[in-house]
Amino acid sequence: MSEIRTHYRNCNICEAMCGLEIRHRDGEVLSIKPDRQDPFSLGHICPKAVALQDFHVDEDRIRTPLRRSAGGWQPIGWDEAFAEIGQRLRSIQQQHGVDSVGVYLGNPNAHNLGSALLLPRLQKVLGSRNRYSSASADQLPHHVAASQMFGAGLAIAVPDIDRTEFLLILGGNPVVSNGSLMTAPGMPRRLKAILARGGRVVVVDPRRTETARLASEHFAIRPEADALLLCALIRTLIDDGSVDFGNVAGMVDGYERLVEATAAFTPEHVAGAVGMAAADIRRLARDFAAAPSAVCYSRMGASTQSFGGLCQWLTLVLNIVSGNFDRPGGAMFPQPALDLLARAPRTDPATRQPPRSRVRGLPGHSGEFPVATLADEILTEGEGRIRGLLSIAGNPVLSAPGGARLDEAFSRLDFMVAVDIYLNETTRHAHIVLPAASGLEIAQYDVYFNSFAVRNVAKYSPPLFAPRGEQRSDGQILQGLIACLGGAADEAMPEALLDAALRSGPYKEQGLSLQMLLEHPHGIDLGALRPCARERLRTVDGRIRLAPELFLGDLPRLHASLTDAATPRDFPLRLIGRRLVWNHNTWTQNAHRLLKAAGPITVQVHPDDAQRLGIADGQMVTVRSRTGQLRLPAEYDSDIAPGVVSIAQGWGHDGPGIAMRRAAAQPGAGINSLTDTERIDPLTGNAAFNGTPVSIRAD
Numbered sequence: 029m030s031e032i033r034t035h036y037r038n039c040n041i042c043e044a045m046c047g048l049e050i051r052h053r054d055g056e057v058l059s060i061k062p063d064r065q066d067p068f069s070l071g072h073i074c075p076k077a078v079a080l081q082d083f084h085v086d087e088d089r090i091r092t093p094l095r096r097s098a099g100g101w102q103p104i105g106w107d108e109a110f111a112e113i114g115q116r117l118r119s120i121q122q123q124h125g126v127d128s129v130g131v132y133l134g135n136p137n138a139h140n141l142g143s144a145l146l147l148p149r150l151q152k153v154l155g156s157r158n159r160y161s162s163a164s165a166d167q168l169p170h171h172v173a174a175s176q177m178f179g180a181g182l183a184i185a186v187p188d189i190d191r192t193e194f195l196l197i198l199g200g201n202p203v204v205s206n207g208s209l210m211t212a213p214g215m216p217r218r219l220k221a222i223l224a225r226g227g228r229v230v231v232v233d234p235r236r237t238e239t240a241r242l243a244s245e246h247f248a249i250r251p252e253a254d255a256l257l258l259c260a261l262i263r264t265l266i267d268d269g270s271v272d273f274g275n276v277a278g279m280v281d282g283y284e285r286l287v288e289a290t291a292a293f294t295p296e297h298v299a300g301a302v303g304m305a306a307a308d309i310r311r312l313a314r315d316f317a318a319a320p321s322a323v324c325y326s327r328m329g330a331s332t333q334s335f336g337g338l339c340q341w342l343t344l345v346l347n348i349v350s351g352n353f354d355r356p357g358g359a360m361f362p363q364p365a366l367d368l369l370a371r372a373p374r375t376d377p378a379t380r381q382p383p384r385s386r387v388r389g390l391p392g393h394s395g396e397f398p399v400a401t402l403a404d405e406i407l408t409e410g411e412g413r414i415r416g417l418l419s420i421a422g423n424p425v426l427s428a429p430g431g432a433r434l435d436e437a438f439s440r441l442d443f444m445v446a447v448d449i450y451l452n453e454t455t456r457h458a459h460i461v462l463p464a465a466s467g468l469e470i471a472q473y474d475v476y477f478n479s480f481a482v483r484n485v486a487k488y489s490p491p492l493f494a495p496r497g498e499q500r501s502d503g504q505i506l507q508g509l510i511a512c513l514g515g516a517a518d519e520a521m522p523e524a525l526l527d528a529a530l531r532s533g534p535y536k537e538q539g540l541s542l543q544m545l546l547e548h549p550h551g552i553d554l555g556a557l558r559p560c561a562r563e564r565l566r567t568v569d570g571r572i573r574l575a576p577e578l579f580l581g582d583l584p585r586l587h588a589s590l591t592d593a594a595t596p597r598d599f600p601l602r603l604i605g606r607r608l609v610w611n612h613n614t615w616t617q618n619a620h621r622l623l624k625a626a627g628p629i630t631v632q633v634h635p636d637d638a639q640r641l642g643i644a645d646g647q648m649v650t651v652r653s654r655t656g657q658l659r660l661p662a663e664y665d666s667d668i669a670p671g672v673v674s675i676a677q678g679w680g681h682d683g684p685g686i687a688m689r690r691a692a693a694q695p696g697a698g699i700n701s702l703t704d705t706e707r708i709d710p711l712t713g714n715a716a717f718n719g720t721p722v723s724i725r726a727d
């Protein structure tokens with residue numbers, strides 16, 4: 029037996045970038061613990077990190093390229109796989125046009141060095157405008173707001189959580205999710221530190237969440253009323269005469285238009301629809317404005333809803349008009365070592381005309397169309413129909429709104445390729461599946477999450493273990509795909525691209541390079557965020573657009589929601605989602621220790637609603653929506669607002685043909701059997717999961 033060794037790396041499951049200390053011997057993990065020397069995560073991890081070893085040894089992982097045949101899955105060689113993929117996809121494009129091959133990109137791509145650097149090249153070689161991703165079931169409104177106001181979708185300002193005196197959270201539960209578009213490992217510690225230094229944390233959420241329990245104050249807002257609340261908060265500052273642009277004074281256009289457009293949204297006007305007293309709204313606005321520093325952060329609950337675009341715009345507006353933009357303790361732009369934003373061209377957002385999707389005419393943003401219309405584009409006959417698909421690290425059959433329709437759509441494709449680690453609800457439809465290495469088997473540098481981190485840091489971790497069987501890293505697979513589609517045979521590996529970017533990037537003076545990162549396995553701290561809007565804005569004139577026409581044009585729809593918000597009689601309750609500590613979306617459920625801890629997937633109901641409906645705690649119920657139904661146990665929860673029910677996302681592994689044995693044995697209930705492809709934020713095309721009208725009945 030050889031000696032015990034220690035390896036340091038970042039966990040790449042969620043956005044938090046926790047540093048891990050992994051003891052191992054002879055290719056076997058002995059322990060996974062927090063890396064207390066990581067300058068950013070300072071010893072924080074969550075239970076999912078330990079499952080990284082389970083994914084490595086999981087017998088259900090795909091080990092070789094597979095071809096689907098009448099007799100089942102046949103192992104094939106890589107060369108054969110790439111040859112067939114190149115030939116089939118190009119022949120579909122030759123016959124039916126370049127757009128007849130679509131791409132769907134799932135969430136793990138954002139956690140992968142090779143994918144971050146090579147996917148743009150693949151998209152370019154493929155040449156199709158039919159691009160889809162999980163972003164339109166997630167954070168797309170943030171990108172649309174950033175692009176309209178700051179000139180680039182990647183210009184994401186994050187809460188300077190470690191210095192703020194007032195954190196206002198709308199529709200985020202970072203104590204469980206560990207934060208999103210706010211990479212900040214150890215959320216509970218950081219939130220408690222705000223309170224300890226005399227600051228405040230206020231949570232606005234229909235459910236009194238784990239985060240709300242830690243907060244100074246919680247308001248149980250009605251689902252989808254956040255944009256109304258934000259308008260009224262902004263309106264209060266305007267009426268009080270307390271608007272102050274702070275550090276970005278002299279850089280902001282459109283204030284008069286904003287004043288005009290928000291006139292109708294006073295606290296009194298919106299209070300009923302929001303479910304908060306006008307006096308509370310006004311007090312919240314004044315406390316926010318009076319705090320030495322403050323930042324409003326709104327996330328999934330405020331993005332994946334019917335007014336997602338307005339919510340993200342108004343969140344930024346509130347931060348700007350309260351003088352909290354681009355200053356310590358407010359909303360700030362990170363300055364990552366590998367700087368994608370700096371490469372984005374300067375734009376004039378006003379001149380941008382979003383392309384429209386073929387079937388439903390939905391807008392395209394950030395170079396892609398909404399996943400809510402992917403099934404339409406595959407199933408609807410006519411020129412431009414998607415007949416071939418590349419699905420990379422995604423499981424939209426479970427993750428997309430109304431996912432079941434994608435199950436049917438994928439079965440109609442002429443040719444589908446999946447790059448994945450499992451045979452699941454989505455990849456089972458592929459004609460060829462390519463096995464990716466993952467987790468402990470790959471090199472790690474967080475291109476995206478360093479771009480959204482609350483401190484500037486950098487860390488590189490080499491692979492700990494060799495991939496098993498024929499698995500290859502996503503970066504290698506993407507290179508193979510680019511080559512088989514006839515793309516330039518560029519041998520540049522992700523590491524070489526990373527090194528070049530570091531050496532020419534913003535920390536070149538400090539000598540940052542891949543070699544330097546290799547010498548610092550715990551990561552390097554590059555310091556707190558600094559005001560840098562002047563350099564980072566990507567508008568042609570370097571100014572901030574406070575009131576883009578795109579958003580102003582959506583305000584009448586918001587105003588109409590004040591009067592026509594009646595709930596449909598057949599579906600009197602409103603469904604919202606939540607996250608559990610023990611799963612990351614749909615793909616971690618084959619890890620036995622996580623599965624065991626997760627327990628049954630329930631629908632949380634307020635006891636008053638449950639008793640009125642004759643539902644006992646733990647009883648099986650059927651939840652129905654316009655488009656589907658689901659059976660699962662009810663769970664009494666007095667922390668959820670009456671009239672609202674909540675189901676955890678990411679579950680429902682009960683379909684045919686999946687080869688994730690443990691997950692299939694404890695499938696849970698899939699929330700996207702109830703969500704609706706027609707429910708979107710029409711401005712951005714983002715899925716409106718939250719607020720789906722449902723009914724619930726005891727079985």
Ligand SMILES: Nc1nc2c(c(=O)[nH]1)N[C@H]1C(S)=C(S)[C@@H](COP(=O)(O)OP(=O)(O)OC[C@H]3O[C@@H](n4cnc5c(=O)[nH]c(N)nc54)[C@H](O)[C@@H]3O)O[C@H]1N2
Binds near residue numbers: 423452605700
């Ligand atoms: N109702 C409702 N629906 C939701 C949400 C919600 O809150 N409510 N959340 C939404 C959000 S925020 C997101 S991000 C999406 C996620 O949507 P998706 O990205 O479509 O779903 P995931 O479950 O993340 O699927 C990841 C896929 O990648 C595979 N995989 C895992 N690791 C690797 C790897 O290293 N390489 C490769 N090639 N494959 C890998 C997994 O096996 C799985 O097939 O779901 C969205 N859907």
Ligand SMILES: Nc1nc2c(c(=O)[nH]1)N[C@H]1C(S)=C(S)[C@@H](COP(=O)(O)OP(=O)(O)OC[C@H]3O[C@@H](n4cnc5c(=O)[nH]c(N)nc54)[C@H](O)[C@@H]3O)O[C@H]1N2
Binds near residue numbers: 208608
């Ligand atoms: N453990 C775990 N962590 C994860 C993930 C996971 O699956 N599991 N997924 C990761 C991913 S991909 C993402 S994008 C992030 C997301 O991270 P978060 O944005 O923190 O997402 P959630 O935890 O779903 O929290 C959303 C909150 O919005 C509330 N909500 C619902 N509707 C509304 C509404 O209309 N208004 C308001 N104000 N609130 C509403 C819900 O009650 C819930 O508390 O989490 C990441 N982290």
Ligand code: SF4
Binds near residue numbers: 040
């Ligand atoms: S919080 Fe996220 S990054 Fe940290 S250990 Fe858990 S899954 Fe990994």
Ligand SMILES: [Mo]
Binds near residue numbers: 135166
């Ligand atoms: Mo996400």
